[in-house]
Amino acid sequence: MIRVENIKKYFPIKDGFFNNKSGDVKAVENVSFEIPEGEILGLVGESGSGKSTLGRAIIRLIEPTQGNIFYKNKNITKLSDSEMRKLRKDFQIIFQDPYASLDPRKKIYDIISQGLKVHEKMDKNSINQKVEEIIQDVGLQKEHLNRYPHEFSGGQRQRIGIARALVLNPKFIIADEPVSALDVTIQAQILNLILELKKKYSLTILFISHDLSVINQIADRVMVMYLGHIVEVANTSNLFSNPQHPYTRSLIETAPQIFRKNKKKTLLKGDIPSPINPPSGCVFRTRCPNPGIDCKGGNIEMGLIEVEPGHWVDQCCANCN
Amino acid sequence: MISENLLSIKNLKTHFTVGESVVKAVDGVSFNLEAGKTFAIVGESGSGKSITALSIMGLLPNNLAQTERGEILFDNKNLIDLEENEMRKIRGNRISMIFQEPMTSLNPVYDLSFQISETIILHQKKSKEQARKIAIEMLDLVGIPEPQKRIDSYPHELSGGMRQRAMIAMALSCNPKILIADEPTTALDVTIQAQIIDLMQELQKKLGMSIIFITHDLGVVSEISDHVMVMYLGNVMEIAETSELFNNPLHSYTKSLIDIAPQISDEKREIKVLRGEIPSPTNPPSGCVFRTRCPNPGIGCKGGDIEMGLIEAKPGHWVDRCCYECNQT
Ligand SMILES: Nc1ncnc2c1ncn2[C@@H]1O[C@H](COP(=O)(O)OP(=O)(O)OP(=O)(O)O)[C@@H](O)[C@H]1O
Ligand SMILES: Nc1ncnc2c1ncn2[C@@H]1O[C@H](COP(=O)(O)OP(=O)(O)O)[C@@H](O)[C@H]1O
Ligand code: SF4
Ligand code: SF4
Ligand SMILES: [Mg+2]
Ligand SMILES: [Mg+2]
Numbered sequence: 069m070i071r072v073e074n075i076k077k078y079f080p081i082k083d084g085f086f087n088n089k090s091g092d093v094k095a096v097e098n099v100s101f102e103i104p105e106g107e108i109l110g111l112v113g114e115s116g117s118g119k120s121t122l123g124r125a126i127i128r129l130i131e132p133t134q135g136n137i138f139y140k141n142k143n144i145t146k147l148s149d150s151e152m153r154k155l156r157k158d159f160q161i162i163f164q165d166p167y168a169s170l171d172p173r174k175k176i177y178d179i180i181s182q183g184l185k186v187h188e189k190m191d192k193n194s195i196n197q198k199v200e201e202i203i204q205d206v207g208l209q210k211e212h213l214n215r216y217p218h219e220f221s222g223g224q225r226q227r228i229g230i231a232r233a234l235v236l237n238p239k240f241i242i243a244d245e246p247v248s249a250l251d252v253t254i255q256a257q258i259l260n261l262i263l264e265l266k267k268k269y270s271l272t273i274l275f276i277s278h279d280l281s282v283i284n285q286i287a288d289r290v291m292v293m294y295l296g297h298i299v300e301v302a303n304t305s306n307l308f309s310n311p312q313h314p315y316t317r318s319l320i321e322t323a324p325q326i327f328r329k330n331k332k333k334t335l336l337k338g339d340i341p342s343p344i345n346p347p348s349g350c351v352f353r354t355r356c357p358n359p360g361i362d363c364k365g366g367n368i369e370m371g372l373i374e375v376e377p378g379h380w381v382d383q384c385c386a387n388c389n
Numbered sequence: 390m391i392s393e394n395l396l397s398i399k400n401l402k403t404h405f406t407v408g409e410s411v412v413k414a415v416d417g418v419s420f421n422l423e424a425g426k427t428f429a430i431v432g433e434s435g436s437g438k439s440i441t442a443l444s445i446m447g448l449l450p451n452n453l454a455q456t457e458r459g460e461i462l463f464d465n466k467n468l469i470d471l472e473e474n475e476m477r478k479i480r481g482n483r484i485s486m487i488f489q490e491p492m493t494s495l496n497p498v499y500d501l502s503f504q505i506s507e508t509i510i511l512h513q514k515k516s517k518e519q520a521r522k523i524a525i526e527m528l529d530l531v532g533i534p535e536p537q538k539r540i541d542s543y544p545h546e547l548s549g550g551m552r553q554r555a556m557i558a559m560a561l562s563c564n565p566k567i568l569i570a571d572e573p574t575t576a577l578d579v580t581i582q583a584q585i586i587d588l589m590q591e592l593q594k595k596l597g598m599s600i601i602f603i604t605h606d607l608g609v610v611s612e613i614s615d616h617v618m619v620m621y622l623g624n625v626m627e628i629a630e631t632s633e634l635f636n637n638p639l640h641s642y643t644k645s646l647i648d649i650a651p652q653i654s655d656e657k658r659e660i661k662v663l664r665g666e667i668p669s670p671t672n673p674p675s676g677c678v679f680r681t682r683c684p685n686p687g688i689g690c691k692g693g694d695i696e697m698g699l700i701e702a703k704p705g706h707w708v709d710r711c712c713y714e715c716n717q718t
């Protein structure tokens with residue numbers, strides 16, 4: 069469905085006064101992956117690791133600095149705006165903040181139907197029908213269409229955000245932390261709804277979260293991202309039963325859980341470094357609990373290698389271990 | 390084991406007036422906090438956790454409704470009856486509070502030196518220089534690197550985790566008996582959350598204060614607390630020792646929360662769901678407040694014969710009596 073090759077996204081930093089470029093925020097570095105049709109691919113990492121930037125770059129909401137994006141085997145990296153516009157409705161995003169992402173002045177009906185009016189030549193009746201169908205699909209009622217966003221709870225707003233994304237029958241959804249702002253009970257409801265709708269609408273999903281326990285519940289396969297790099301990829305059960313990268317291990321060990329099997333908890337030192345000036349060699353080395361002598365780089369560059377079928381890990385680390 | 394109750398809350402009620410209606414944000418909460426222990430308050434958004442905390446601190450908004458308020462006993466005083474000038478001697482000194490968003494309690498226009506020293510000067514008779522010295526020691530204690538340099542930083546110059554550390558330093562600078570932490574790690578990444586939890590446990594060992602830890606995450610509860618109180622819609626559903634609560638939950642709400650809590654596993658599990666949303670506190674359900682969402686309510690749950698209130702089902706394990714009696718029959 070989607071294949072990306074060596075995607076990079078740098079944000080130039082301008083010197084305030086002369087507007088000279090003084091460096092780059094290296095948000096995404098050489099990332100390649102595929103999402104087969106019907107898969108939920110999880111993308112996990114701390115805030116600032118580049119998850120949202122990667123998500124936006126692969127559907128060209130922001131232009132990648134480098135790399136190629138293929139959608140159904142067609143290279144869409146260089147498509148013109150008008151060609152891209154035709155594809156737009158196939159790609160939709162569900163956002164984290166159900167408060168900020170809905171226009172407070174618009175009624176729910178207008179929020180949901182907006183896309184239909186832009187992308188489809190539909191008569192009023194068909195639009196009504198579609199909107200009424202979708203509002204029920206997300207677990208709300210027709211009566212809700214006449215209300216404004218502030219009349220809804222966080223969970224209900226997230227349902228509205230999902231309805232807005234699905235009304236155009238998209239093929240590929242980027243769900244960017246869709247449950248991070250919600251209570252656990254509402255979180256479970258929304259995750260379940262996403263799974264149901266994925267089946268009903270045959271969706272392919274990139275599911276972004278900083279919470280491994282959420283990813284564990286919903287994803288078929290997981291990519292772990294740190295400071296712009298993918299450091300490990302595996303199907304969900306392999307990643308959790310046999311994590312290879314120290315960053316992945318620490319994320320699993322520190323995820324709070326009621327009944328913890330493994331009492332070991334390796335704390336990471338300090339904070340994630342600035343992506344303007346990332347560490348040489350392995351980008352994780354400044355926080356790694358157990359760095360090797362080669363990790364400073366020189367002999368080796370970051371990049372994934374396959375350690376068991378379908379299980380990839382950063383090669384610096386595969387060699388260190 | 391004899392344990393000393395440092396703080397004892399009895400039938401606390403905090404109601405607000407909003408237009409014509411009354412919001413029963415906290416509606417009859419009772420619990421004891423033991424010396425040197427961590428007591429977690431857990432519940433969904435809107436269950437009354439923060440208002441319970443703010444009631445203890447005497448930091449309530451001014452739309453408080455007239456009602457019997459209950460008791461907050463600390464140091465042989467009922468804090469509810471204290472005048473503001475009396476309360477000011479306790480707040481930040483004997484009982485301190487930290488918040489989810491450090492920027493709400495750190496002032497962006499002052500550096501850390503000024504802000505931490507301010508509390509120390511207010512409560513302890515120290516000079517400016519002495520206070521600054523203590524402030525530096527506090528930053529060191531909470532694991533901020535190069536505290537002599539960092540002391541002159543402004544809050545926005547720090548990362549989220551470092552700000553939370555600075556706030557803890559400020560809260561602990563007068564060596565309080567009780568630290569109330571209202572979701573101090575909710576806005577942080579898990580890796581940083583783990584650091585902060587570790588830090589709080591270490592500081593508790595060193596300084597011996599009691600902690601009231603508010604969270605909506607049962608996973609965090611199991612990591613940090615000795616005892617837990619489960620709240621819903623202003624009411625207490627259950628109180629027990631942490632491992633007792635997780636292994637032998639008595640209340641249907643607690644059972645549901647444990648059931649749906651994400652648990653990392655190697656196999657794919659179905660996602661369990663608790664339907665509905667927390668009702669409005671202006672118009673709570675009659676009888677058991679949880680009954681509109683309860684997976685299997687009994688016939689008696691609508692109330693009439695029974696009112697909410699805790700009973701001690703086993704030593705130290707308290708549960709709302711509606712639910713206890715439902716489950717007995
Ligand atoms: N000043 C006020 N006037 C009216 N209602 C209020 C006021 N302050 C809080 N409430 C209401 O009291 C209830 C309990 O609020 P509280 O902030 O204690 O919840 P909480 O458990 O801390 O939730 P969260 O997890 O979202 O922080 C909520 O319904 C809230 O809307
Ligand atoms: N428009 C932008 N200009 C400059 N830097 C940006 C921009 N968007 C994101 N960044 C930076 O790129 C990095 C990755 O950000 P983001 O993709 O939002 O991370 P995540 O979603 O994993 O939290 C961060 O350091 C962020 O500050
Ligand atoms: S490559 Fe070295 S520094 Fe990086 S994660 Fe592996 S062991 Fe740690
Ligand atoms: S009292 Fe009844 S309605 Fe309430 S939680 Fe227990 S069983 Fe459910
Ligand atoms: Mg993001
Ligand atoms: Mg709160």
